[in-house]
Amino acid sequence: MSKARYIMLGGFLGAGKTTTLIKLAEKLRDAGKKVGLITNDQAANLVDTNLVKAGDFPVEEIAGGCFCCRFNSLKDAADKLTENDRPDIFLAEPVGSCTDLVATVSYPLRRMYGDSFTISPLSVLLDPRRAMRIFGLEEGRNFSEKVKYVYLKQVEEAEALVINKIDSISPEEVEKLSSYIKENYPKKKLFTMSSRNGDGFDEWSDYAISAELGSEECMPIDYDIYADGEALLGWLNATLAVSANESFDGNEFLKSLAAHFSQSFGSADKEIAHLKMTLSPEDGSGEIASINQIGSELVPELGLSLLDPLKSGQLVVNIRAEADPEEINDILNNALKEDFTSILELEHVEFFRPGRPTPTHRYAGATG
Ligand SMILES: Nc1nc2c(ncn2[C@@H]2O[C@H](COP(=O)(O)OP(=O)(O)OP(=O)(O)O)[C@@H](O)[C@H]2O)c(=O)[nH]1
Numbered sequence: 228m229s230k231a232r233y234i235m236l237g238g239f240l241g242a243g244k245t246t247t248l249i250k251l252a253e254k255l256r257d258a259g260k261k262v263g264l265i266t267n268d269q270a271a272n273l274v275d276t277n278l279v280k281a282g283d284f285p286v287e288e289i290a291g292g293c294f295c296c297r298f299n300s301l302k303d304a305a306d307k308l309t310e311n312d313r314p315d316i317f318l319a320e321p322v323g324s325c326t327d328l329v330a331t332v333s334y335p336l337r338r339m340y341g342d343s344f345t346i347s348p349l350s351v352l353l354d355p356r357r358a359m360r361i362f363g364l365e366e367g368r369n370f371s372e373k374v375k376y377v378y379l380k381q382v383e384e385a386e387a388l389v390i391n392k393i394d395s396i397s398p399e400e401v402e403k404l405s406s407y408i409k410e411n412y413p414k415k416k417l418f419t420m421s422s423r424n425g426d427g428f429d430e431w432s433d434y435a436i437s438a439e440l441g442s443e444e445c446m447p448i449d450y451d452i453y454a455d456g457e458a459l460l461g462w463l464n465a466t467l468a469v470s471a472n473e474s475f476d477g478n479e480f481l482k483s484l485a486a487h488f489s490q491s492f493g494s495a496d497k498e499i500a501h502l503k504m505t506l507s508p509e510d511g512s513g514e515i516a517s518i519n520q521i522g523s524e525l526v527p528e529l530g531l532s533l534l535d536p537l538k539s540g541q542l543v544v545n546i547r548a549e550a551d552p553e554e555i556n557d558i559l560n561n562a563l564k565e566d567f568t569s570i571l572e573l574e575h576v577e578f579f580r581p582g583r584p585t586p587t588h589r590y591a592g593a594t595g
């Protein structure tokens with residue numbers, strides 16, 4: 228039996244991992260390949276899983292911890308997808324605040340299950356605005372030092388760095404960021420692309436589909452700083468019932484709710500890492516609307532939109548921000564109390580700081 232390929236795409240919160248993996252899944256499906264997706268989060272009820280399902284791909288969700296700490300669940304998820312669909316290629320999205328994935332996931336997978344999987348090198352996606360702020364190439368609201376540490380470790384462990392969203396910046400900015408990376412990370416493979424309009428996508432995806440994970444070097448990392456940095460990010464996942472007396476425009480509703488959140492975080496001087504929401508009408512159409520916001524200063528963007536007005540449905544809210552989880556929950560509750568009380572009812576909410584990462588396996592090489 229031929230080996231399945233395992234492609235894991237890293238990158239900080241909001242870099243475009245889900246968008247890119249769905250695009251890659253479509254490309255592979257068009258080429259006659261079977262794909263299985265694996266999403267991951269610290270808690271259940273994922274916007275990402277909804278988005279992948281909307282694209283009609285088989286998906287397994289690993290909730291309640293990252294891949295490295297739930298290594299066995301990752302293998303179980305792959306086995307479950309294999310039972311049902313026997314994918315040729317697994318596409319896995321790790322939690323966007325995780326790092327040290329090569330030592331704790333890629334190498335152990337190759338060592339333990341190398342007969343079943345060919346492992347691709349780790350590519351790490353970069354949102355160009357966020358990257359320029361972290362690298363000090365642009366002014367603006369930023370994360371604190373320990374969160375930046377996690378970000379820079381993600382960059383350091385990548386075999387390939389992928390500047391995504393080049394449609395959203397000028398060619399001069401692409402050049403500026405590329406030059407910085409070439410100068411400071413000369414050993415990395417560098418790609419520039421837009422998974423939105425497809426520019427540069429084939430160059431990166433052909434590499435991701437065919438290249439093999441490199442030699443077993445281990446990035447040095449201080450787990451105390453990593454744990455502190457990750458824990459500075461508050462997480463909130465909520466599901467809410469939506470119901471109104473009259474039909475309403477779900478796209479406009481999502482925009483005004485996102486604007487409300489964005490304004491609340493901005494006035495509290497807190498940086499949003501990624502705010503994402505999906506709205507699924509109860510009309511059985513299977514359509515969904517989605518909205519995302521990266522950074523408190525940017526405008527929320529509607530991704531998928533609904534063609535028809537709706538009366539009822541389900542709203543999933545995922546917020547990751549550098550703020551106390553309680554504060555994020557207060558912002559949600561204020562939105563419910565103030566502007567959206569008549570149509571939203573909270574069904575389930577979890578808000579927390581990610582716990583200290585304790586990987587199931589870690590390859591301790593010469594420097595590890
Ligand atoms: N302009 C532009 N936007 C993009 C591109 N790729 C992704 N985005 C947008 O970036 C936002 C975040 O994308 P996601 O794919 O959800 O990012 P992610 O890395 O999976 O985020 P997390 O799962 O929260 O870590 C969405 O609004 C996407 O539409 C791109 O190439 N260009």
Ligand SMILES: [Mg+2]
Pocket residue numbers: 244245246275320
């Ligand atoms: Mg995602």
